[in-house]
Amino acid sequence: METATTRRTRITPEREAELYEAVLDLLREVGYDALTMDAVAARTRSSKATLYRQWGSKPELIAKALRHDKPTSLEDIDTGTLRGDIHAMMARSDDCQMERDTALMRGLFRAIHDNPELHQALRNLLIEPELTGLNDLLRRAVERGEVAADNPALEFVVHMMVGGFAARDLIEDRPVDRAFLAAYIDAVILPALGV
Amino acid sequence: METATTRRTRITPEREAELYEAVLDLLREVGYDALTMDAVAARTRSSKATLYRQWGSKPELIAKALRHDKPTSLEDIDTGTLRGDIHAMMARSDDCQMERDTALMRGLFRAIHDNPELHQALRNLLIEPELTGLNDLLRRAVERGEVAADNPALEFVVHMMVGGFAARDLIEDRPVDRAFLAAYIDAVILPALGV
Numbered sequence: 130m131e132t133a134t135t136r137r138t139r140i141t142p143e144r145e146a147e148l149y150e151a152v153l154d155l156l157r158e159v160g161y162d163a164l165t166m167d168a169v170a171a172r173t174r175s176s177k178a179t180l181y182r183q184w185g186s187k188p189e190l191i192a193k194a195l196r197h198d199k200p201t202s203l204e205d206i207d208t209g210t211l212r213g214d215i216h217a218m219m220a221r222s223d224d225c226q227m228e229r230d231t232a233l234m235r236g237l238f239r240a241i242h243d244n245p246e247l248h249q250a251l252r253n254l255l256i257e258p259e260l261t262g263l264n265d266l267l268r269r270a271v272e273r274g275e276v277a278a279d280n281p282a283l284e285f286v287v288h289m290m291v292g293g294f295a296a297r298d299l300i301e302d303r304p305v306d307r308a309f310l311a312a313y314i315d316a317v318i319l320p321a322l323g324v
Numbered sequence: 325m326e327t328a329t330t331r332r333t334r335i336t337p338e339r340e341a342e343l344y345e346a347v348l349d350l351l352r353e354v355g356y357d358a359l360t361m362d363a364v365a366a367r368t369r370s371s372k373a374t375l376y377r378q379w380g381s382k383p384e385l386i387a388k389a390l391r392h393d394k395p396t397s398l399e400d401i402d403t404g405t406l407r408g409d410i411h412a413m414m415a416r417s418d419d420c421q422m423e424r425d426t427a428l429m430r431g432l433f434r435a436i437h438d439n440p441e442l443h444q445a446l447r448n449l450l451i452e453p454e455l456t457g458l459n460d461l462l463r464r465a466v467e468r469g470e471v472a473a474d475n476p477a478l479e480f481v482v483h484m485m486v487g488g489f490a491a492r493d494l495i496e497d498r499p500v501d502r503a504f505l506a507a508y509i510d511a512v513i514l515p516a517l518g519v
Contacts, residue, residue, distance in 0.1 A: 238433045238494065248497070256495060281511035285488075287495055289512060292487015293480075299433065300451060300482055302443070316476035317484060321516045 140183060148173050149194035156191065157232050161240030161247065164191070192250035195233070196258075203262025211270035211324055215314050218266065219290065224306040231298050231305055263287060275324055282321040289318050335378060343368050344389035351386065352427050356435030356442065359386070387445035390428070391453075398457025406465035406519055410509050413461065414485065419501040426493050426500055458482060470519055477516040484513050 140148075151173045155164050166187055170177045184190035201221045208214050222230060241248045267283055270276045276283065293313045297305045335343075346368045350359050361382055365372045379385035396416045403409050417425060436443045462478055465471045471478065488508045492500045 235433060235437050238430060241494070242430050252497075260495070281507065282515060285508055285512050288487045288491035288508065289484060290487070291491035291495065292483045292485070295490045296483035296486035299436070300455070300486065302447075312476065313480055313483065317480050317512075317516045320477060320518070321512045323515070 146197065148175070149197040152190060152194040153198060153229075153233065156194075156236060157229065160236045161191070161244070166190075186246065186250075188244065188247040188250035189254075191247065192254040195251070196254045198230075199255075203259060203266065206262075206266065207269070211266075211273075211275045211322070212314075212319060214266045214270070215318060216311060218263070219293075219310045219314055220307050224304070227306060227310075228304040231294065234294065235298070260287065270322075270324075276322050280323055282323075286318065286322070289321065293317070341392065343370070344392040347385060347389040348393055348428065351389075351431060352424065355431045356386070356439070361385075381441065381445075383439065383442040383445035384449075386442065387449040390446070391449045393425075394450075398454060398461065401457075401461065402464070406461075406468075406470045406517070407509075407514060409461045409465070410513060411506060413458070414488075414505045414509055415502050419499070422501060422505075423499040426489065429489070430493070455482065465517075465519075471517050475518055477518075481513065481517070484516065488512070 148169075152164075152169055155168055155172060159168070164187070166177050166180055169175075169190070170180055180190065184193060199221065203218060206214055206217045208217055237247075237251075241251065263286060267276065267286060271278050271283075282289075293310060294305050297303055297309060303309075343364075347359075347364055350363055350367060354363070359382070361372050361375050364370075364385070365375055375385065379388065394416065398413060401409055401412045403412055432442075432446075436446065458481060462471065462481060466473050466478075477484075488505060489500050492498055492504060498504075
């Protein structure tokens with residue numbers, strides 16, 4: 130971990146944020162396969178050596194850029210009710226960002242399955258932490274007595290959430306926005322949990 | 325429509341089924357972008373002229389192949405209860421076919437958004453008929469008094485269904501199978517509908 134810390138001090142947080150944004154812009158523009166470390170280096174005016182030293186690999190760089198893009202950690206959400214927590218969690222992005230997120234998801238969906246390394250990096254850096262945060266939030270709701278501990282929908286909350294995003298995009302061909310998510314949470318997620 | 329009928333008589337149902345299967349095999353192997361009419365012609369030992377005369381375009385051919393792959397039309401499902409109908413609807417494919425379907429979905433997800441023509445063909449031939457069938461099935465449940473006519477989850481059933489498939493694949497990295505779908509229907513879809 131010491132080397133990792135040493136490495137981190139070589140780049141300012143502002144520069145890091147700038148670089149992650151450039152990576153996500155490129156990802157939206159050209160997709161995962163066509164995104165090369167050369168392109169990232171050119172776009173961000175950094176050397177490829179620096180990119181590899183700092184991030185190790187393309188999947189890791191992309192997974193970290195995606196993680197950085199999440200405006201709020203789930204750990205910071207604790208409103209005192211499940212309804213409040215879930216609405217806060219689903220509304221972490223504004224409407225414009227949700228549309229950009231959906232565009233990213235589309236490109237990643239296929240790439241993830243063609244690239245086990247990318248899938249692993251996303252799993253470690255993004256999916257697992259989110260699932261842990263979600264499970265903490267649900268555990269608190271069970272402890273408060275809002276949801277029965279044996280409610281079978283508890284293990285499907287992430288499926289319901291993904292469905293809201295994917296079907297809005299794929300079937301309805303409309304962007305996900307806060308109004309849609311708020312209606313979806315109240316009509317689907319909370320009733321399935323018996324709230 | 326007369327010319328369409330005339331065209332259809334030029335090919336036997338067996339030959340048509342064989343051709344659709346070859347198209348889906350190719351789609352799984354190489355993805356939408358790399359699937360050419362030349363490749364379909366070679367694989368099925370037909371002439372490109374025949375393919376274009378019979379199907380008009382690549383998006384139409386692919387959408388028809390996907391529609392043909394659905395083993396049961398939603399119109400044939402009417403068990404008398406919503407629970408029975410939804411379980412029958414979600415279990416139209418066997419486990420092996422569900423895994424193949426998911427592989428297809430992955431490749432199509434990105435292609436759909438890069439190819440408006442493909443999206444339109446899928447919408448006309450696959451998505452709209454499925455949505456109509458689903459709405460008929462839900463309307464009957466409302467008429468029987470199983471679901472309140474004003475239940476807000478009625479408009480999100482397709483989102484819940486897509487979520488089951490997409491998140492199982494994307495987050496859990498496990499294939500969708502009948503056991504998972506049966507549990508998901510009972511834990512999520514029916515409770516959200518108040519059944």
